Amino acid sequence: MFSSSEENYLKAIYHLSLASTKGISTNAIANKLATKASSVTDMIKKLADKNMLVYKKYQGVTLTEKGKKTAANIIRKHRLWEVFLVEKLNFSWDEVHDVAEQLEHIKSPKLINEIDALLGFPKYDPHGDPIPDKNGALHQIEKSLLASLKIKEKGICVGVNDSSATFLQFLDKQGIALGKEVEVVDKEDFDNSMTIKINKKAITISNKIANNLYIQKL
Amino acid sequence: MFSSSEENYLKAIYHLSLASTKGISTNAIANKLATKASSVTDMIKKLADKNMLVYKKYQGVTLTEKGKKTAANIIRKHRLWEVFLVEKLNFSWDEVHDVAEQLEHIKSPKLINEIDALLGFPKYDPHGDPIPDKNGALHQIEKSLLASLKIKEKGICVGVNDSSATFLQFLDKQGIALGKEVEVVDKEDFDNSMTIKINKKAITISNKIANNLYIQKL
DNA sequence: AAATAAATTTAGATAAGGCTAAAAATAAAT
């Protein structure tokens, strides 16, 4: 059994591993968890003792298969709870993160399996992120950043790269939601801003926005 | 904000206070929480500093109004989660306690209010215990221990005094459930066992059983 | 009322998780 703190480390390392093939550095973990490098060193020693990851001094860490599976299971719980909050409890997608962050640590296999069933075994969370299955496998769909689309290309909004409340609320205000169709109308070389058509209306968004919205090309 | 540990102390003291008019002793708390008296002394000092209870050395403790309200709110969460688990997630009444013990510490007013609404604002948990309202008020119904009924008296099962899995499973096996009608057919002076009629069948139960089942007299 | 028993508190330790500051190792730059 793992403490909430250990689980948070595993989750952070798992997320960092997706974006890198090399070992994950102490500093990267410290940064992700808003903690200090010295604290990370202590914890990764502990997780290495528990065979959750491989650690060689000064070389960063790599999750073992057991570590990956454990982390994926926590992420599975987090994302299933997010779906539950939105689908059953009238939470909006910008309100779910902090609560799911607590709920993911509840220990009860039956609980999460029943939640999964109640929701009809969803495959994606409210932000478009895939929900790992019971074995920890992820079925990622083909998706591109909106920023990478060329003029005239069309696609469906399928996910966000930033789940902060401010960004999500901005999308709400602009009428941008998962499942909606967008078309790139124009791109500006100077600042990489782009004009897109969504809800039959043209709106202009900055490059920062376009770099945080995932599209499935049509 | 309170730690899970602080919340558990408040809850334990609240429960003990219901069964006693005097201050709650250090030992009683230690016993309830399966911890040591010295640990209790430390914690009640901390809770006294936070104005949750009044503590005078060697004299036991009494919850303040704030302490009562805080404790009632935790119990409210516990019991609402129990109802949720039984009503929505196919848990049986002997499976809910440990999970609710974890869920009661989740911090999110919106979460528990939405759960309450989803369940239709229930007034009792699966064991027949009343759910405190948002102000911490309990609406206890009139109930008696089955052991106190005389021969020929009838009533409806409305609660249990012991929520352990073994006791609840025993009740299941005997076909005893909340809402069912029982009649005392006979009582044995020697061991205080009694024969009751339930589900149109007569069964004999020990005094220990009869002392853990609450009845609303008819 | 004094002596014994029981309950409670204090003192000192421990473990988990985190921090700061200093030391050591690795990486980058001249």
Place this chain on the structure above:
DNA sequence: ATTTATTTTTAGCCTTATCTAAATTTATTT
């Protein structure tokens, strides 16, 4: 190839929540 900068680790300390053992207070007996 040294020097400098950055990263990582170690060492020592803090807090929370425990515990054991000893000391103290209250309760109970004789």
